Amino acid sequence: MHPFSISVADDPGRAVAAHAQDDHLSYIAGGTDLLGLMKDGAAFPAHLLDINDLPGLAGVDATPDGGLRIGALARMSDVAANAEVRERFPVIAEGLLFAASGQLRNMASMGGNIMQRTRCSYFRDGDDPACNKRRPGSGCSALDGLNRNHAIFGWSDACVATHPSDVAVALAALEADVVVLGRAGERSIPIADFHRLPGGTPERDTVLGRGELIVAVEVRAQAEGRASHYLKVRDRQSYEFALVSVAAAVETEGRRLRSVRLAMGGVAHKPWRLTAAETALRGADLDDIGALEAAIATSFTDARPLAHNAFKADLSRRAVLRALQTAGARA
Amino acid sequence: MNAVGQPMPRTDGRLKVTGAARYSADVPLDGMAHAAIVHSTIANGRTVSIDTTSAEEAPGVVAVFTHHNMPRMNPTPEPWSHLHPHGQSYLPLLADAVHYAGQPIALVIAETLDQATYAGTLIKVEYEADQPVVFNRETAKEAVDPPPFLWPVASSVGDADEGIATAAVTIDQTYTTSDRHHNQMEPHVSTAVWDADETLTLYETTQHIFGARELVSIVLGIPPEKITIVSHFLGGGFGGKAYVWPHTLLAALAAKVVNRPVRLQLTRAQMYSMVGHQAATIQQVVLGAGEDGTLAGIRHDSISPTPVFDDYIEYAALAARSLWAAGTGIATNHKVVHVNRNTPTAMRSPHEALGHFALESAMDELAYATGVDPVALRLLNDTEIDPYSGRPFSTRAMRECLTKGAERFGWDERTPEPRSMRDGRYLIGQGMASAIYTHWRWPAKARVTVHQDGSALVETGTHELGTGTYTVMQQVAADALGVAPEKVTVRLGDTRLPASHPSIGSATMANAGASVMLAAKAARDRAIELALAGRDAPFAGAEPDDVLVADGRLVLARKSLEITYAELLARNGLSTVVGDGDYDPVEEALGPKAVFSFSAVFAEVRVDPDLGLVRLNRFVGAYDAGRIINPRTARSQAIGGIIWGVGQALLEQSETDPETARFANRNYSGYLVPTNADIPELDVLFAGGFDEEASPLGAKGLGELTAVSVAPAIANAVHHATGKRVRDLPITVEKIL
Secondary structure, three states: OOOOEEEEOOOHHHHHHHHHHOOOEEEEOOOOOHHHHHHOOOOOOOEEEEOOOOOOOOOEEEOOOOOEEEEOOOEHHHHHHOHHHHHHOHHHHHHHHOOOOHHHHHHOEHHHHHOOOOOOOOOOOOOOOOEOOOOOOOOEOOOOOOOOOOOOOOOEOOEOOOOOOOHHHHHHHOOOEEEEEEOOEEEEEEHHHHEOOOOOOOOOOEOOOOOOEEEEEEEOOOHHHOOEEEEEEOOOOOOOOOOEEEEEEEEEEOOEEEEEEEEEEOOOOOOEEOHHHHHHHOOOEOOOHHHHHHHHHHHHOOOOOOOOOOHHHHHHHHHHHHHHHHHHHOO | OOOOOOOOOOOOHHHHHOOOOOOHHHOOOOOOEEEEEEEOOOOOEEEEEEEOHHHHHOOOEEEEEOOOOOOOOOOOOOOOOOOOOEOOOOOOOOOOEEOOOOOEEEEEEEOOHHHHHHHHHOOEEEEEEOOOOOOOOOHHHHOEOOOOOOOOOOEEEEOHHHHHHOOOEEEEEEEEEOOEOOOOOOOOEEEEEEOOOOOEEEEEOOOOHHHHHHHHHHHHOOOHHHEEEEOOOOOOOOOOOOOEOHHHHHHHHHHHHHOOOEEEEOOOHHHHOOOOOEOOEEEEEEEEEOOOOOEEEEEEEEEEEEEOOOOOOOOOOHHHHHOOOOOOEEEEEEEEEEEOOOOOOOOOOOOHHHHHHHHHHHHHHHHHHHOOOHHHHHHHOOOOEOOOOOOEEOOOOHHHHHHHHHHHHOHHHOOOOOOOEEEOOEEEEEEEEEEEEEOOOOOEEEEEEEEOOOOEEEEOOOOOOOOOHHHHHHHHHHHHHOOOHHHEEEEOOEOOOOOOOOOOOOOHHHHHHHHHHHHHHHHHHHHHHHHHHOOOOOOOOOOHHHEEEEOOEEEEHHHOEEEEHHHHHHHOOOOEEEEEEEEOOOOHHHOOOEOEEEEEEEEEEEEEOOOOEEEEEEEEEEEEOEOOOOHHHHHHHHHHHHHHHHHHHHHOOOOEOOOOOOEOOOOOOOOOOOOHHHOOOEEEEEOOOOOOOOOOOOEOOOOOHHHOOHHHHHHHHHHHHHOOOOOEOOOOHHHHO
């Protein structure tokens, strides 16, 4: 690992100012991803600013309009165990509990979780293969290499990586906002706009800039929250990133779907909303499997599988159906 | 009460769980420097220039070695031998050639590991790169006949092709297994210390201290008596630490030059290219059988990759030589493809676990083709004579394994039609497979010393791999001496102790264990001599055979006389009695009987047909490993083996990037091994008994056996569940959808 210095931040405003001034400074919270990136030569911060002691950022609190504000420094395990979260937004609790391991969940923060970088094996390869995320302009080894775990939606020739976060997928389905502190104060970014598609600049995962700090994630009160489910499909039963995952949240009238929110993980450079399917599913009967499948399929007409992940489109449709049924059973 | 046969807990368990056990990387040494290897990023070509200027100037750096200044080494010895085993013949840092990705090309020595690692990143390398060759179905067409390695490359008994040609039913299928890596929890580490008198001590992660000493002696050109190898505990070996890999030699040479102790520990990623792995196989199995399932002919051929400089063979077809009788004939053959990779090596369970996947999957296909129940099919083709050597098996409890295992599993309740068993939305599948495993007979020495306080010390140069060697040797010595196991201390893993064989091939209990038993008996006999004819002899006039030992005493029951070891030694003015054990068996192949271990294993899987997910529901393993010395450690070996097999069946594959020929998933995040959540209750039963041909202890090999045939049992269960026959491991989602 390269040499670096570390200091402890005591005030959010000063942390943001320091971050704005130093291109080689990186915040560190749980460190569960950043330290791995540094060891793999995929991140080279010269200075780490430890934000764990910043006051007021670790809570899970009700908002005036009945939603939840989840502090950026809240630990995954604490959020997953929170009674309000479990009851009103089970998709969040499940998205957290199906991720990583117990030890990692105790360390990892919510803000850090949605800032995780891709698990693409080329990006993580310390031998520095062609990777536009590691070295912009060097190319994408996965495009014609090993790409079983890569995207089927929204990729570019510059990058076919997927976003690894589970809870970000749940947050996408719940249309959460990422609250960011900048030099001019706080702003809210809809989670759909927070992560980027790779385009020609895959080195940028999010829209965050220098001098910005995630302070919270806010989830509005919503009928769909309670009847929600996170389904994670993976090769092994625990401690693995998703092959594909689905966050489903529904509001029903009897067995009929009144409103549906669907987001997927493991299929794109960002949590992938299935907006076409959501529209097509409105009014569908949860017991009419054929109608559900046809509606779900509308979101896969633009799927573009790679050489080794053609199965993901089929698997995704099946996973969406299952997640929808499970969420529907909770309504 | 005998200690052997008791489920004694591990004597070193507390040391391990409290962190007090000193593994090879834990040994503290004054003035020690740390080494880091810089490796090639190309897989074929040469280095044109290696600029070490910045690295040499980096903080803490003591020395930087490349092929320009690395001291020379002798070539690895020919022919290859277990007595001085090298992992690969090609030794790095001697020339500019690059033959595989991740080949060492520079070595940095610094005050701290971080300094060495960081300085390594400052080395600038220019390459001249050629396109590497990787192993796949296309390049497999270039397979060639290798020279023999551990066994004959090809075999033919009778006329297999005739049996197949005239058979009523034939199965002819191709099966593949993936490249896999050992991924021991403990990384490979070598710490080299040179003393003023030019003696070398290596604190090694090795399953073969004496083989390491011989190989280091030959390659470095120093006499073996000037070398000490120490390895007290291993955090997993699985064959990957059986032979000497280049980093050990580099550490020793570097320590000599910098004139201080040097520790060289491989990174997790480097464990994919600087030590061995299990090579992938492409296997063809052809079975010919009568309508009733009686085998007439078996043909089993395998192709596996090997580096451009070595001819390592995965003997996948070995199993077919001895597992089942085939009336007309059995033929096997192996070929290799030379590619740009490091040398493969034995990995639990080498050869057998690969071949059994193909052979026992084919047997299941035959069961379905003939309509014969899979257990009945195996009972039908069971044999008391080894088809390969023509010798009778010493013991072969295959029938017991099959019947007892089937009974424990509830095989009778199975309905044979695929997709006929369900649990809600899940498909349930039940499959089984059998296995045969090679038995190694190797020489081993041991010394047992009884002290004046009645305690005993066992000393032998075998190894603790995590399997419980300290415990079982204590049990064996305790019974032979007639003392309580708590009175026995065991010392292992040091070439200053009596020489033993490699701890591989499940050989330690039967061979090293026999040497301990012989040594303990020799010490006991010496004590009996003293009791009969020593000073103030208590049993004067009696015969040695009249004397029994128990509870720390020598007993002459006929005369109701007894004396403790302590009293006997005191009476004779001795501080110790010593016994030496020299177990020197004939090689198994030269013995009158064929010695193998056997098993029958049964798997139940739960398949989610919508999502393509296969999970293991339950598993029963029935094993004939001869006499079981410690049912607790034996069961642990078995469940470890089953879990190892679950990894092979469902998860593990080292993927090669087709462009760079690198193993791409070089970490625990990308290379999946089972977690606890993947493993249900595992049911283990032992169906064998004392085998005097196998060992004076009656024990046969167990550890490797238990990892064999887990994969075909699971694959057969998946077929039963889904109707899909998956012939390529691992069985992942896309193969089920």
